[in-house]
């Protein structure tokens with residue numbers, strides 16, 4: 166009896182200390198532990214903090230069964246980060262934090278022997294080689310550029326996550342005015358898609374998105390297997406919900422069945438993967454799909470950045486096409502320095518200028534791990550790295566895309582390696598060089614965004630519309646990684662004889 170009372174007392178104290186870290190809106194979200202909950206939050210407003218505390222609180226109070234508590238996110242890094250934060254809050258280790266792909270893979274491996282006698286398919290090791298083979302067979306030519314293979318692979322992945330079957334591809338292209346890559350006409354592209362599937366199946370291989378498709382198929386088939394998978398998920402939390410694809414949406418519907426214990430969190434202004442099939446539609450329409458909601462919460466206090474950075478971020482979105490669906494961020498931190506925009510004569514001067522500024526920051530006491538140089542594309546990074554080396558600054562190029570293709574590292578071993586390598590780097594303290602995409606979800610005291618010119622941000626200067634808006638959001642994501650100082654730069658250097666000087670990005674804020 167005494168023991169029980171002590172336990173209850175301990176749990177309450179623990180719960181109160183978990184909730185004490187939250188502001189009133191975050192706390193409201195954490196306390197809504199049953200039923201559908203939507204949290205729409207701006208950058209730096211504590212999305213991850215809120216959902217991890219919510220999970221830890223509900224488990225500490227004994228309201229949720231940790232063994233049936235599942236948190237899903239989009240990258241291995243984000244899942245690892247979530248697991249670490251949950252551990253830090255004392256959540257039981259049986260709470261699952263994983264990516265869509267690793268969870269689906271885990272579920273399929275568990276039930277496979279009950280479904281078929283054939284061994285579990287292998288994952289395609291070289292999707293590029295398989296795509297090339299499919300293209301060669303359809304086109305009857307091997308004269309195919311690497312970039313064409315890459316673009317076709319991306320198109321196959323896009324069609325899959327968008328739930329578009331090869332037999333419907335031509336119709337979809339007509340309806341959406343979609344132009345297939347590699348100069349293929351829609352009919353040819355559909356043939357390549359079909360051939361890719363045949364090549365894969367004949368080797369008993371599956372690709373990344375097949376894991377989700379097969380999981381959907383298994384869950385769609387009524388019976389004990391589907392029920393047992395579903396019964397493992399009682400409380401489902403999904404981070405970065407603005408990045409959901411139709412395929413992931415289908416899977417989560419099937420995971421839930423009649424269960425309505427779902428909490429989603431996202432920021433429509435951070436949708437930067439539309440090109441790969443992600444859409445913030447599901448976040449915006451969550452209330453129609455799952456309502457009535459137990460809580461529908463907006464978080465707009467940015468705890469990360471100075472008012473200057475936040476002011477800049479708000480202004481980047483001010484002329485956006487759908488600005489009404491984006492959150493206006495409020496600042497709570499003390500004022501810092503103004504956002505700096507610098508024009509350099511050429512790319513080399515820009516790289517050197519940025520490296521020198523970082524060297525100065527380091528001399529003034531900043532830590533290397535607090536500095537990041539963000540680029541729009543990987544190709545910009547060579548000059549930056551060279552300039553950092555010339556200044557004797559250690560750096561790490563972040564290759565992890567932060568997107569789905571890293572989910573395969575979800576084996577315990579892969580995760581351990583990843584965490585060890587990250588920890589090693591973190592101990593040493595290095596400057597991060599990363600694309601904006603790969604920096605999503607991270608924060609640094611000092612952020613340098615280079616190449617803020619037309620052609621880079623926005624990339625290839627798309628016509629007004631969705632592609633242009635995605636580029637605007639990308640700059641917003643980059644800007645909001647900065648805590649204390651933000652430095653934007655571009656070079657005016659000519660692209661070649663007779664070509665005009667580069668222009669500053671239209672997204673840069675003046676005044």
Ligand SMILES: Nc1ncnc2c1ncn2[C@@H]1O[C@H](COP(=O)(O)OP(=O)(O)OP(=O)(O)O)[C@@H](O)[C@H]1O
Nearest residue numbers: 186187188208209210211212213214468469606607
């Ligand atoms: N209630 C709070 N009090 C103090 N600091 C907070 C609070 N909520 C969040 N923070 C801090 O604000 C920063 C952003 O929090 P978090 O990483 O959870 O945000 P996020 O919404 O996931 O960010 P983003 O979407 O921009 O990647 C972190 O440094 C976090 O510790």
